[in-house]
Amino acid sequence: MALCVTDMGLRDKSGIPGWSLKIKTFRDNLNLSQFEFAKRIGTSAMAVSRWERGIQKVPANIYIKLGNLAGDPLCWYFWGLTGLRTEDVMRVLPATRLRLRENRVAKVLVVRAGHRKKVPAPRETDFVAIPFLPVHAGTPGVGGDLAADLEQVRPDSMWAAPIHWCPNPNATVCFQVKGNSMAPVILDGNIIAVDTSETDHEKLIGKVVVAHSSEKGLLVSRLMMFDHTVALVSDQREYESVSLASGSGWRIVGKVLWCTGRMS
Numbered sequence: 001m002a003l004c005v006t007d008m009g010l011r012d013k014s015g016i017p018g019w020s021l022k023i024k025t026f027r028d029n030l031n032l033s034q035f036e037f038a039k040r041i042g043t044s045a046m047a048v049s050r051w052e053r054g055i056q057k058v059p060a061n062i063y064i065k066l067g068n069l070a071g072d073p074l075c076w077y078f079w080g081l082t083g084l085r086t087e088d089v090m091r092v093l094p095a096t097r098l099r100l101r102e103n104r105v106a107k108v109l110v111v112r113a114g115h116r117k118k119v120p121a122p123r124e125t126d127f128v129a130i131p132f133l134p135v136h137a138g139t140p141g142v143g144g145d146l147a148a149d150l151e152q153v154r155p156d157s158m159w160a161a162p163i164h165w166c167p168n169p170n171a172t173v174c175f176q177v178k179g180n181s182m183a184p185v186i187l188d189g190n191i192i193a194v195d196t197s198e199t200d201h202e203k204l205i206g207k208v209v210v211a212h213s214s215e216k217g218l219l220v221s222r223l224m225m226f227d228h229t230v231a232l233v234s235d236q237r238e239y240e241s242v243s244l245a246s247g248s249g250w251r252i253v254g255k256v257l258w259c260t261g262r263m264s
Helices: 018-030 034-041 045-052 060-070 074-080 086-092 095-101
Strands: 127-138 157-162 172-178 191-195 208-213 217-226 229-233 250-260
Touching (some): 018 034, 018 060, 018 074
Antiparallel strands (some): 172 191, 208 250, 217 229
């Protein structure tokens, strides 16, 4: 799934496409002439003029340069027009993960309710805030949300968690589970924390993971290996396993670190 681009095909009343308007607005905000702007991205002023009028399409390599120049959040729009996913960008430019997540992860100060006496202040690094995303992962037999690009999902709220529960806080997100086919480990309605930096199949054998398919959505299951074939397996025997063989369309999103739920 590509980065979220919502207006690439839209046109204003004059018939100019949305991407043209984005480029012109970006150039205007930089207070650059078409010549100066063209020089910054390695092209000609005539090409910039044609893009801004919507009479010539922008090459993919220029969109990448525009994204590099723009920074957050506009970079994701330009990169998305090339068909790149967030994870593709972060694989090539690892620093973008920190840029994207810098406002998501925060240190949390913990206080004790009801204590009138002064207590020693906890270390700032004892707890971190983890983004809670408004998406659901299904368990075997229950479909999950089609949210391939979790980095682009806006958090609903933040959850405080002990730092030692989250080895990679910059890559950790929370969301809710649907279905009981991973019981008793994970129950319907539980909140799971997922480390999206943990995707190596070999290191995750026997672990509970979240995977994604463009057809089936997000799935919580256990990663197992049978006869050199990696598969997603339910903790309930009546559900069929899902092969992760090449061409299956499934990919690992991350490792489930822990889960929690509300008391009824």
